[in-house]
Every structure is written in structure tokens, then in C-alpha cells.
Amino acid sequence: MKKTLIEGKNLEEVQAKAVELFKEPLERLKIEVVSEKKGFLGIGSSVSAYVSINVNPIEETLTFLKKVMSAMDINANIEVETDTEEVRYNIESDNNPILIGREGKTIEALQYLARHVYNKYSNDKRVCTIDVGGYKQKRRMQLEILATKVAKEVARTKIEVKLDPMNSYERRIIHTKLADWRDVYTESVGEEPNRRLVIKPRKHN
Amino acid sequence: MEELIRTLVEPLVEHKEDVYIKRFDEDADGYIVYSVMVNKDDIGRIIGKRGSIAQAIRTICYAAATKNKQMVKINFDHF
Numbered sequence: 001m002k003k004t005l006i007e008g009k010n011l012e013e014v015q016a017k018a019v020e021l022f023k024e025p026l027e028r029l030k031i032e033v034v035s036e037k038k039g040f041l042g043i044g045s046s047v048s049a050y051v052s053i054n055v056n057p058i059e060e061t062l063t064f065l066k067k068v069m070s071a072m073d074i075n076a077n078i079e080v081e082t083d084t085e086e087v088r089y090n091i092e093s094d095n096n097p098i099l100i101g102r103e104g105k106t107i108e109a110l111q112y113l114a115r116h117v118y119n120k121y122s123n124d125k126r127v128c129t130i131d132v133g134g135y136k137q138k139r140r141m142q143l144e145i146l147a148t149k150v151a152k153e154v155a156r157t158k159i160e161v162k163l164d165p166m167n168s169y170e171r172r173i174i175h176t177k178l179a180d181w182r183d184v185y186t187e188s189v190g191e192e193p194n195r196r197l198v199i200k201p202r203k204h205n
Numbered sequence: 206m207e208e209l210i211r212t213l214v215e216p217l218v219e220h221k222e223d224v225y226i227k228r229f230d231e232d233a234d235g236y237i238v239y240s241v242m243v244n245k246d247d248i249g250r251i252i253g254k255r256g257s258i259a260q261a262i263r264t265i266c267y268a269a270a271t272k273n274k275q276m277v278k279i280n281f282d283h284f
Contacts (some may be wrong), residue, residue, distance in 0.1 A: 023219050064216055071209035072269045098272050101264065109264035117216045
């Protein structure tokens, strides 16, 4: 959580400054007083406190997603899974194809905005990812199968193969999958959004 | 649609009270145009690096519009 030191004449002033600075209501802020000086008749007194936004980023992002779903008029059930690297939101809805979009474009957009919400309230290193109806999981499996198949072909024929344009996440899956292959290596060429992955044969001396 | 745009835009801006959305009726090509106005300080926050955030907002709205068999365009501007 991001902390800021705020000083004021008394606690009320610190609170008012905090609300102004963070643009959040008082009940969503955490104020830890670090030093308090009593003055005489209210003169010369001072209070300083560390202020941070006291909300759970995971909950906040979940609320955001739920609001988006209801605004889109989609009934959705959202499950949250967390581990040390990721916060995953699995959305299961009555209209998955709309939420996925062409080639997963809508998921990407939703995830991009959700990350902004998540990172606004959090500064841990976990990334926030969104999946709809297991789409990404299936896509990952397909890509791994494709990668293996093409890589075998490249290793056999020694002719490089260019794959279709993919987004960074999908390219990463293939790069990772083929990283420890002895006979081929992978590279990305071109510019977004037409950046494509090339599987090349490795030359042995 | 206004509600959706508001839901998407509000968490990104600092001046929530200045978010103003105006709907224009279908133009000649059948598009409903929404104009989203935000505080001058927030315009960068909703456009993002090379328009990435604006594009993400549009993508989600297009999806919602497709569901309702509409076509929409969204413009972002500041006061």
C-alpha cells in the first residue's frame, strides 16, 4: 500500500488533507499517527501521520469487474484464485463469446483496465489476469501443441517457419515452450500488431 | 451504455465528479456516438500511452454494443 506522510495542526486537519490528496472518503483511508505535539490552547500543536488507502486491491478489482458485468447486462460468476505471482479472475458468464471477443481481444482489454484498478490500490508484484470460460487455458494448450508440431517440422527440414501474428502473451507461451529445445530457436519479427514469431533451425557446428 | 462507460472511466480518473458523457443519435452510417468529457488533468489517464486505455475502453464498449446489435463510436475529450 502506498504511504504518504501528512502533517497538520490537529488530527482533523490531517484527515481533511488526506481526503483531498487521495480523493477517497475517510472510511477508505488508514491513518497512522507517528507524532503528536500538544501546544498551548491549540497554538503550536502539530500532528503527523502516515496515510494510505485502506482497501483490499483484490476485492476492489473484483467489485470493478462485477460492475462492468452488470453494466454490460451479463450475468457472470467470478472466481478469484491467488498465488505468489498471480491474481487470477475466472469469469463464467451466460455470454462468454461476447466477453472473449475476436481472438481474445475483449479479454485483453478487460484485463488491461483491471490491472490499472489493481495497481492503483496495490504495489505488490503480483499480476492480475483474467480468463473467461477457460479460453486462455485452452488457447495455451492449442499453442503448445502447435509449437511442438511446427518445431519438429523445422528441426527435420531445417527450414524456418513464420507463424501467424499473435499478441505478446501468446508469443511468450511459444517462446517459453521452445526455450529448451536443442534443434530450434525462436525469434519475434515485425511490429505490433503484426508481430510474428519465427521458429528457426539451430546450426550445429 | 452510458453506465458502462462511466463504470470503466471512473476508477481511472481523479475527478470523478467531472466525468460527463453525452450521447449523439445515430449518424448517417448508423453509429451512435458517445462523447466522454473529463477534467483536463485526467485526459492523459483515460487515453493512456499511445491511446492504449482509450482503445481498451472502446473494445469493451464495442463488445457490449454488439450484444445489443448496435454500432458505437467513442470520443474522449476534456473541458
